[in-house]
Amino acid sequence: GENVEQHPSTLSVQEGDSAVIKCTYSDSASNYFPWYKQELGKGPQLIIDIRSNVGEKKDQRIAVTLNKTAKHFSLHITETQPEDSAVYFCAATLSWGFKTIFGAGTRLFVKA
């Protein structure tokens, strides 16, 4: 069935370092891969996304890469700041669009 695996579950970095979160999806029909950031007491917020016809996308300090052959995609955050501390979820949406499958989340700690 549909599944998204996410690693690591916890990540601690020093302010200014880079952080990388990796995900693997199972359903080859997935064609949209969003990343969400969830802060305490709030719902997930979309921070960046990538479609299956694109290999890489960047938005300021955040970048995503997609390897559709290997069914891997990753989130890269450069020059991390304390306000980047949150739980990050990768997700995959099937081509018919109504259902998004989320990974289990990565809790990122950025130490000042």
Next chain:
Amino acid sequence: DAGVTQSPTHLIKTRGQHVTLRCSPISGHKSVSWYQQVLGQGPQFIFQYYEKEERGRGNFPDRFSARQFPNYSSELNVNALLLGDSALYLCASSTRDRDEKLFFGSGTQLSVL
């Protein structure tokens, strides 16, 4: 513009009771989805509604039901509550039924005792 609003923010129920959760989407959004988020896990898809019709259903028992109203707001109903139903229930809206970009509310924290 207001984001997705959910009510109530917190709720405590006992086993066997029934609960109704409410969601108002972003103005102009016609699709509403419901997700369940158990502590320490990612959100799990329950339902999607578009133009008052159910477009998708996740792997949840029939105790879970939902509906969407003409103003695009939505209700999630859960009957015969179990301890395992304790979770954060998230509502997300999107512009149309096949728009994958989800805008989430802050959720309703349901505790079943």
